[in-house]
Amino acid sequence: MFEYKAYFDDYLNSDVYKDRLRNTGYDDPDKVVSDRLDKLKNIEGLKSIDSRVAEALPEGNIEIGRRMYSDDSRHAVIPHEISHILNGGDNFIDQRSRMSDIERDMLMNLNRAMDYSHHHRDAGETKSDIDAFRYLI
Numbered sequence: 001m002f003e004y005k006a007y008f009d010d011y012l013n014s015d016v017y018k019d020r021l022r023n024t025g026y027d028d029p030d031k032v033v034s035d036r037l038d039k040l041k042n043i044e045g046l047k048s049i050d051s052r053v054a055e056a057l058p059e060g061n062i063e064i065g066r067r068m069y070s071d072d073s074r075h076a077v078i079p080h081e082i083s084h085i086l087n088g089g090d091n092f093i094d095q096r097s098r099m100s101d102i103e104r105d106m107l108m109n110l111n112r113a114m115d116y117s118h119h120h121r122d123a124g125e126t127k128s129d130i131d132a133f134r135y136l137i
């Protein structure tokens with residue numbers, strides 16, 4: 001878990017991150033960064049469960065269903081779930097409501113352009129996917 005948290009800590013503290021917030025319509029990037037760093041500190045650990053889902057729990061744990069996710073795919077799933085914790089609250093609707101208007105519109109346009117059809121294809125899911133891709137590269 002340490003390597004994931006260290007990555008997000010570096011990323012949230014970077015000038016690039018703050019510029020990105022400013023350029024996507026956040027009025028107070030310093031406050032957003034500080035809120036997200038607090039959430040990052042509270043992430044406790046990872047639990048492997050007998051299920052087919054992966055989920056970020058509000059209290060800071062991440063559960064990963066071993067019936068769906070192999071050890072290899074966890075490298076993408078864990079940063080995706082961390083992103084949900086940093087960017088939102090209990091669910092993806094909550095996460096969407098915390099976005100700037102510009103960011104939400106941009107992500108919804110991306111969803112339409114990519115023709116995502118799953119009913120959970122929300123701006124919050126797309127944002128977490130992007131954060132996971134960023135971690136992987």
Ligand SMILES: [Zn+2]
Binds near residue numbers: 080084125128
């Ligand atoms: Zn998700």
